[in-house]
Amino acid sequence: MTTMAKADLLETLRKRGFIEQTTHEEELARFFAEGPATGYIGFDPTADSLHVGHLVPILALAHMQRAGHRPIALVGGGTGLVGDPSGKTEMRKLLTLEDVERNAAGIRRQLSRFLDFEEDRALLLNNAAWLLDLRVIPFLRDIGRHFSVNRMIKAEGYRLRLETEEGLSFIEFNYMVLQAFDFLELCRRHDCRLQMGGRDQWGNIVAGVELIRRVEQKAAFGITFPLITTSSGEKMGKTARGAVWLDPARTSPYEYFQFWVNTDDRDVGRFLALFTFLPLEEIRAVETLEADGLNAAKTILAFEATALAHGREEAAAALSAARRLFGARDLPADLLPSSRVPRQEEAAQAEATPTRAIPRARFQSGIPAFRLIHEAGLAASGAAARRLIEQGGAYLNGRRIEAHDRLVTEADLDADGGLMLRGGKKRFCRVQAEPER
């Protein structure tokens, strides 16, 4: 990458919607121009998978790397044992060391899809390395003395908690100090001078910037990202069944693809800028589209986002499955031309529709439709499946199921020994009869 690209990073991030606030605007721009710069973002190991809500930070690191800088992803193996109170109204349950280690491993795997860790072009570190063995007294004397409690209790992250009944425990109160110390440690070890994070991290980031200036007399910078909400006001990335995960075992590539296709009209352009690498000039054209064109843009958004998280093949398979279930539509060649999405339906692709296997013998006696719907995962219980059918929302091979106790038999199986169930408008499940062994 050229020096040009390095210098442009701040502008790129800004134009694509990544930036909420920065410290030292002009110095920061110079810092990038003089790069390569090293910057980091912390990830809490609260689960063994990251989810859609983490994409903004992940892609920010990826943009850094693409511009020729060096990103660090810091897994909070140490701070995860403490728990960040920022933006939380109640105290988090504390994680065990084993939890944290297992979760850190999952996160590492997922990040490597977005970042190139070869030859230290990006670093993946765990703050457990320097936090776990800290000694209290030296820490208080060397680091603690730089923090003013008067100022800390005014920080937004703490104020919320100080005002509620829940209160703030001492362990959480230390979080800011530890995170600031992380930044200092990264500065010392890797000359890292930039920390990015969500808007609720502003206080923690600034604390680190100031600590570095005080202790090392070096310039350090912070950037926060806006909280991404959907136009309907929801926090982005949540659906009925909870978070949309990056782990394919938790959220299948097909579901992941569907999540993006179902983007609100008003969000398509913004999300393309944030969650894909397609050029902004092309994305701008999307703003004026409506109906069909907009749906095509959502398809490309879904393809690109899925390809980033799960790879091109999985994305193509999900697209192919979606085309089969919802009807094929070719994508216009002049829409987002940089995308390598398959614009027309190609010959048979790998099956990406969720599939459920049922022993063939059960079809011989016949399976009540509501039971099958339940087993296929299209309803949470038998009663729910019954309701679904009563309300006319259940389909077998494209035809509405009229009675909840209708028997599904071998006569309903197609040439491949399977059948297609549908719940509501967009949930599908293929049921495959398993031959006897």
Place this chain on the structure above:
RNA sequence: GGUGGGGUUCCCGAGUGGCUAAAGGGAACAGACUGUAAAUCUGUCGGCGAAUGCCUACGGAGGUUCGAAUCCUCCCCCCACCA
């Protein structure tokens, strides 16, 4: 440790002996309308192979009663003030 307030179904929150599987709102799901969008309207919304049927449920364990989320006893947890 003391005093007071509280723990209700996914969430918020009513309910203080039967009419309560439990008001109302939110979320969610389905149908209509559509563009796999939004908005709107209608319906559903503990489980059970049909039920005016059975089971489970109002922090936990017992008890009173024909009958308890509602009354009593003990215990656990949360919050506030005091120490």
